[in-house]
Amino acid sequence: IPYAQPPIGNLRFRKPVAFTPNGTINAQNYGPRCLQSTIVVDASEDCLTLNIWRPHEMTEPLPVMVWIYGGSFILGESQSYPGYGIVGKSIEMDQQVIYVSMNYRLGFFGFPVGRQTMNKGAANLGLYDQRMAIEWLQKNIWSFGGDPTK
Secondary structure (H helix, E strand, O other), rough: OOOOOOOHHHHHHOOOOEEOOOOOOOOOOOOOOOOOOOOOOOEEEOEEEEEEEOOOOOOOOOOEEEOOOOOOOOOOOHHOOOOOOHHHHHHHHHOOOOOEEEEOOOOHHHHHOOOHHHHHHOOOOHHHHHHHHHHHHHHHHHOOOEEEOO
């Protein structure tokens, strides 16, 4: 599910801009991984997406667990830890949760360096991506049965 406009063209090396939906989104598959220092076949600059797993049957809004992958800000992907195992275990334990993972810009695209970057306020873009994803969740997780306060 996209949470920000694709950071391409005039949005490259800029803070993320909120995604504006304009129709139905097919969210049955992972979005592309963000470009990184290793060779990844399905990588793209258009990668600011998140994944949401939830139990099929819910009786009340559930707490939300957000996973942000590591990788020293140079590699990683939201697909590394699929949520079905965590959600399944939460059901077994009778402590259901909704699990969310996100992609954010990495390496030079997410953490560019240099004087021009600093002057434009374009440093740490990957952290701004993470923040925007969490803000998107805060506003929209109720649509998936999540409790935005938990």
